[in-house]
Amino acid sequence: MRLLIATQNQNKVREIREILEGSTKNSGLELVGLDEIVEARGAPIEEPVEDGLSFEENARIKARYYAKATGLVAIAEDSGLEVDALDGAPGIHSARYAGVGESREERDRANNQKLLRELEGAAEAERAARFVCALSVVSSTGEVLYETRGEFEGRIGTEPRGDGGFGYDPLLFIPELGKTSAELTSEEKNARSHRGAAFRALAKVLPSLLATLSQAAGDTKLEGER
Helix, strand or coil: CCEEEEECCCCHHHHHHHHHHHHHHHCEEEEHHHHHHHHHHHHCCCCCCCCCCCHHCCCHHHHHHHHHHCEEEEEEEEEEEEHHHHEEEEECHHHHHHCCCHHHHHHHHHHHHHHEEEEEEEEHHEEEEEEEEEEEECCCCCCCCEECCCCCCEECCCCCCCCCCCCCCEEECCCCCCEEEHHHHHHHHHHCCCCHHHHHHHHHHHHHHHHHHHHHHHHHHHHHCC
């Protein structure tokens, strides 16, 4: 059985595979990234219009879209940064907050620079923030099988620190560790992050989901043989 990680962001694919590795080992489940599907087809898959008003709605939109486009069970997540002093912004607009940049690296850099400008002069107590990850798993027929949400609390620093991670990782400072998210090892980040929390919750229910999907596939095959 193949389970689609519905993103072309290879950083996210890597993190998700690391988190789910223990749950999928010896399960017969193959985790495939969207890039692998596109490469095998030799044709791109257009991106869906993410017009939801929340992380949860956008995760569901993406999961349903890519499940239908590929015929696979799809896991999609929508994630971003909420800053209290900015009334939750950049929120669902986190990926293109600055509105400029061709490559992912250029967009990340512009987004971080804009965020620092927006918070210029803000007191430490006003810089509370969190990463949010909403996750949705949808069957190839469009049925929502599982949804959850994870959060990663910290505050926005005054300058980028660290070379790891991506996105706003260099700015989210975790006071109890004295490090930004970009200064954590992969193991440290996965143990604490919003994405880690959401996908660990999925990992707990994945065996039962697989059993349900396998049973459904078996029932469909038997029905077709009659």
